[in-house]
Amino acid sequence: MKYPIAILSAVFAVCLISGCETVSVTTDYDHAAPFGSYRTYTLAPPARGQTLSPSSEAALRDALRTELAARGIHEVQGKQADLDVVRHVFIQERASVQEYTDWGYGRYGLWPYGYGYYGMWPGAPQTYTSVYQYREGTMIIDFVDSRTKKLVFRGIGTAIVGGPEANAAKIRQGVAKMMQGFPRSP
Secondary structure: OHHHHHHHHHHHHHHHHHHHOOOEEEEEEOOOOOHHHOOEEEEEOOOOOOOOOHHHHHHHHHHHHHHHHOOOOEEOOOOOOOEEEEEEEEEEEEEEEEEEEOOOHHHHOEEEEOOEEEEOOOOOOOEEEEEEEEEEEEEEEEEEEOOOOEEEEEEEEEEEOOOHHHHHHHHHHHHHHHHHOOOOOO
16 A cells, blocks of 8 residues: 555656756857868867866766767867867856735635635735745857857756756756757758
């Protein structure tokens, strides 16, 4: 009897967590850029922004290596590459404010609490506000043509910042979504 409840609880928790773990991604690119001629890339150091933790940095490098290799673009060290990949990371404090109403219960002097209905005092508020504070991370990945020094592709991913393992998973997910918008060579 305990097993079905435990299984249902686990399934519900996974669905709830997976629904919250999304990464919002947008991409844009230069339609005149010669994407078919790009064969190599190097990961350039960021000009500004915040640094990544070692696990997040490893996740970024691994995700870029995997996604770009699938497109025939490989990382090179120490020599001139076709593309310079530059990442920028920013973290901001955010607040989500939700206002709820009592849906008319206040007229009758009752307030619907989870454990029963309780009478309210005259003039009690008919709305209440919930404030949730969180940290939002934004990662911008720029692909720059190393010969012309022009930006040819930009991916922007935004997600709620969590622990090291969750952030690494979000980085992998974000890079995969970004690379779906990367033009394939003709």
